[in-house]
Amino acid sequence: xxxxxxxxxxxxxxxxxxxxxxxxxxxxxxxxxxxxxxxxxxxxxxxxxxxxxxxxxxxxxxxxxxxxxxxxxxxxxxxxxxxxxxxxx
Numbered sequence: 831x832x833x834x835x836x837x838x839x840x841x842x843x844x845x846x847x848x849x850x851x852x853x854x855x856x857x858x859x860x861x862x863x864x865x866x867x868x869x870x871x872x873x874x875x876x877x878x879x880x881x882x883x884x885x886x887x888x889x890x891x892x893x894x895x896x897x898x899x900x901x902x903x904x905x906x907x908x909x910x911x912x913x914x915x916x917x918x919x
Contacts, residue, residue, distance in 0.1 A: 836893045851877045860889035
């Protein structure tokens with residue numbers, strides 16, 4: 831498993847190429863009181879100077895990392911496709 835570089839919340843991600851008002855989408859992490867770590871997709875809003883995540887739960891954000899890009903892994907492996915529940919062709 832590759833090593834991922836994690837960043838504190840005060841170190842901001844790169845701006846999105848499509849809309850520089852927002853950062854690239856990243857994985858944000860929440861550290862709960864019982865030492866459990868929870869993650870979700872999120873981004874930094876440069877206009878409002880605040881973090882946002884795509885989930886419904888309330889999170890105390892502790893760190894973030896860039897979302898890994900699987901293209902090289904997918905192209906160099908013979909992978910079996912699995913369909914998720916509710917898949918519609």
